Amino acid sequence: MIEEPSGTNIPLPHADGLVFRPPLIGDVDAWLGLVKRIAAFENAPWHAQRSELEAALADPGNPVAENALVGVDADGVLRAYADVSKNPAGDKANVQGGVDPLWRRRGVGAALLAWQEAQAAARFAVDSALVLDNVQAPDPRVPKVRNHVEEDNVGQRALLAGAGYSVVRYYSQMQRPLLDLPAVQAPEGITITPLTDELSEAVRLGHNEAFADHWGSEPRTQERWAVEMRHEHLRQDLCTVAVDSTTGEVAGYQLVTVDPGDLRPGHGGEGYTELLGVRREWRGRGIAPALLADAMTRFVQAGLDRAALDVDTENPSGALRLYESMGYQPVRRSMVWDKLLGT
Template sequence: MTETRRSEIPPTTDPRPDQQSPAASFPSADGLRFRPLAAADVEAWLELVVRIAAFEKAPWHAQRSELEAAFSDAVNPVAENSVAGVDADGGLRAFGRVVKNPGGDKAYVLGGVDPAWQRHGVGSAVLAWQEARAAERFAADGQPGARARNYVEEDNPALRALLAGAGYSVVRYFSEMLRPLVDVTAVPVPAGISIVPWTAELSEAVRLAHNEAFADHWGSEPRTAEQWAVQMTHEHLRLDLSTVAIDEAGGDVAGYQLATVDPDVEARHGRREGYTELLGVRRAWRGRGIAPAILTDAMVRFAAAGLDHAALDVDTENPSGALGLYERMGYRAQRRSMAWDKPL
């Protein structure tokens, strides 16, 4: 089973009327003025994200819908959990956010610095503010063991050096895997199981199935209905390529595959890629061959849509044996990323 890093940190929208204003003071960096992000920043924020991703040759970056959703996140109000570094001309040059779910065992520290402003201490200043704010969030929730987490591509030495220098360490490895859509061997669908198209009527049942399937997976936290709704509006989502495995006897969701297509992949890498964003099988239905049947079905759908590769991301230590399954099905690791943690 796989739950990609691309979808692991959805915005939360549960009401938190007791949320307190942060005591952490804004970062300090020569030439930049810091303030919270504002809704009017979305266009400039997206442009900054794209610049950073291009400079770092990142395989993906946040889309407009994800940035816009941050401003309706009542658990992590942008006014209290973000900073924007603005230059003398009003240009957005750096940003940072802190995202923590109620009761969650880590706070995500997300951010970036304009390539022209890197190596000026801006990233360190933003990260220090994020850590202070994350510690406040744990204290407000009455939770000990405050911890910050960031995800880094292995081929991003600058960010790795920043985190290592700030006291972070690698706690998990992930591999992005790729398979050409040639020689796809059909896998029989297990008896009593039907693979059907993803529909709006099935979406809530799939959300609940996903929460159950990933309850024992490292780093995963339950998705609320609000979080799920954000994911269902993502620009790259392809529900026509997504499927649900249904138990014919009771009509229960046994498994699912959520697909996305990033049109920029062809420009960057010269391939048309169908990406399995989420893949899961509920515990009661595991060991029956549902996952390979769903994946094979996805490959057929990808090819019929004119795509030439299938891709996914996997936790290399996933206890379900997902890495071995994908390798047997012809997927091969292309690049690696790491989760970095720091106790606060």
């Protein structure tokens, strides 16, 4: 079901041979097929899954009727897509999308990006009148648009650079084989336990607290958290929580995904740490390395042969040094590109 428009009215992009419209529930299979074609062509390390596309179609904070488009050719085949998402109290709008490899170099990507920027600017203008939790929304005169791109995606980098975007941050994907595991124990008074449904909400709140001082991070709503908890690749049996044995409070946590497509004969697969955090009150006690070491043991027991994660290379908390000390090494990088609109 398409939500009511959010108050913006941005003209649709134009590209010869394509008709643009909001995606519909019936498009999910075709949309996922398009996403997979693009990811295969770009050799991308990940791509959106069905649950994420379905969540985008039902996201009340970013109504799909105003914030997403698909481009359909004369045969009814989806050839391009784009979406815009924004927290009303956030300082940026995130944009993402892609074009079928067979339809590139026709100006489709540039047309979609221009539409995304116009929609983002309109969202800032609408959101500027809102107040959430007594925090005034950002100044609409300087709307900011953000796009995450793999460093080896030359075409996307050229598109963004040509449109006036600049790199503001680098993230490193790090990996280590599950050999010679570090012998790190949980500190006294901390118990590492599997994530349960009963602990999930406490972990969400703990994550929002732990990442409140992290660059670019925004709080996870219950709706977004629910999407992450039902993601196809989430391995709840490998997710863990560090619990204070005295108070029962969540001190830290680790969420893990495993791509089933990576589990092929002779290739044991990778346990990927999607989120790792320690709440402020419990920092400096060795909880993060204990969570990582515990996860590695669980990965081995699950038949995996590699551990991986991503890190902000400028993270002031020392995360990069921690991961290096635990045996992780960089294998590829991604880039965060920003553009201030109207400046």
